[in-house]
Amino acid sequence: MTVSREHLALIVVLAILIYLTRIVGLLLGARQVPPVVARALHYVPIAAFTALIVPGLAVPVEIAPRLVAAVCTGAVALRLGKLWAALLVGMAVYWGLRAAGV
Amino acid sequence: MSDGDDPSHRIDRSTALPTLGYAAEVRRGALATAPFIAGVAPFGMAYAVSALAAGFSPLETVLFSVLACSGSAQMASVGLAAAGSGPVAIVLTALGLSLRHVLYGLSLATWLPRSTQPPTPVLAATVFDEGFGVATREAQNGRGSAGFLFGANGLLYLTWVAATVAGIVVGQLLPDPEAIGLDVIFPLSFLALLLPMIRTGPDVIVAVAAGAAALILRSAWGSGPAIVIAIAGAAALGAALDRGETSP
Numbered sequence: 001m002t003v004s005r006e007h008l009a010l011i012v013v014l015a016i017l018i019y020l021t022r023i024v025g026l027l028l029g030a031r032q033v034p035p036v037v038a039r040a041l042h043y044v045p046i047a048a049f050t051a052l053i054v055p056g057l058a059v060p061v062e063i064a065p066r067l068v069a070a071v072c073t074g075a076v077a078l079r080l081g082k083l084w085a086a087l088l089v090g091m092a093v094y095w096g097l098r099a100a101g102v
Numbered sequence: 103m104s105d106g107d108d109p110s111h112r113i114d115r116s117t118a119l120p121t122l123g124y125a126a127e128v129r130r131g132a133l134a135t136a137p138f139i140a141g142v143a144p145f146g147m148a149y150a151v152s153a154l155a156a157g158f159s160p161l162e163t164v165l166f167s168v169l170a171c172s173g174s175a176q177m178a179s180v181g182l183a184a185a186g187s188g189p190v191a192i193v194l195t196a197l198g199l200s201l202r203h204v205l206y207g208l209s210l211a212t213w214l215p216r217s218t219q220p221p222t223p224v225l226a227a228t229v230f231d232e233g234f235g236v237a238t239r240e241a242q243n244g245r246g247s248a249g250f251l252f253g254a255n256g257l258l259y260l261t262w263v264a265a266t267v268a269g270i271v272v273g274q275l276l277p278d279p280e281a282i283g284l285d286v287i288f289p290l291s292f293l294a295l296l297l298p299m300i301r302t303g304p305d306v307i308v309a310v311a312a313g314a315a316a317l318i319l320r321s322a323w324g325s326g327p328a329i330v331i332a333i334a335g336a337a338a339l340g341a342a343l344d345r346g347e348t349s350p
Binding site for chain 1 (some may be wrong): 134136137138140141158159161162165166169170172175179189192193196197200201202203204205206207208209210211212214216222223225226227228229231234235236238283285286287288289290291292293294295296297298299300304305308309310311312313314315316317320325328329332333334336337338339340341344345
């Protein structure tokens with residue numbers, strides 16, 4: 001159970017920086033922002049999730065099973081509105097296609 | 103109306119439904135992110151295995167999760183350390199991967215009350231993409247609260263820290279989650295959160311623009327900066343389109 005100075009320094013610096021990225025938006029946003037900024041912020045969740053999804057699905061070696069699983073996940077999410085059901089179906093389809101060698 | 107031009111989907115603090123008591127809100131938030139444990143736990147364990155392999159002691163590995171809980175930044179940090187990168191490269195990469203949280207904070211502040219329980223410094227202690235997603239969805243349905251957000255992120259924080267400990271103990275026995283393709287659970291999770299949010303024409307255009315930008319910019323700028331630029335650029339595009347649509 002040892003802690004090296006180099007590793008501890010790295011962890012503490014990262015902890016402080018990451019915390020700052022998390023609190024600065026909450027503090028700045030609590031003030032009145034101009035209407036154009038408010039309109040842009042409305043689109044942040046949509047933009048963020050698509051920016052995370054697309055690179056995660058567009059994996060060249062196995063794009064087909066990932067895209068099919070995504071379509072199934074999306075269909076269940078929209079139809080049933082249940083996250084766990086959507087993930088269960090998506091992962092089952094993905095692993096099924098992988099096992100079938102698609 | 104200044105910024106509430108489209109009442110169908112914009113979040114308005116004043117019309118939010120009354121929420122349950124604080125403890126019930128925390129519990130509701132935790133319940134909402136419970137399905138994501140299936141993805142977060144295996145990768146928390148995989149992080150621990152990578153950290154040990156990169157020369158971090160067990161105590162350092164756990165301390166990292168407790169103090170700087172952040173899936174992607176921690177994974178990247180220990181990966182770079184294992185590859186012999188210096189601290190400056192590690193810090194810059196981790197910072198790049200965390201910068202989108204600034205935008206999450208700004209977005210959350212559009213509907214969170216001025217004074218929250220728990221207070222802002224506690225709310226900011228842990229942020230997961232999934233927690234941000236379920237809390238935003240809840241706010242769009244008029245039921246957002248700080249307690250819900252805290253419960254949603256808090257459960258994933260506890261999961262990540264517990265998984266780190268479990269990974270140190272038994273991680274070597276498990277298959278690498280990425281090798282069996284479990285990483286696909288993250289884009290699938292985000293997709294299930296995203297689709298119900300898309301309601302208007304500008305929503306669709308913003309989504310397409312953000313996805314394309316993230317994919318194109320990634321090879322040149324790395325994953326972290328590419329995602330931040332894609333989000334900020336697509337959100338600005340949305341604001342521009344919105345104005346065109348709603349101005350008389």
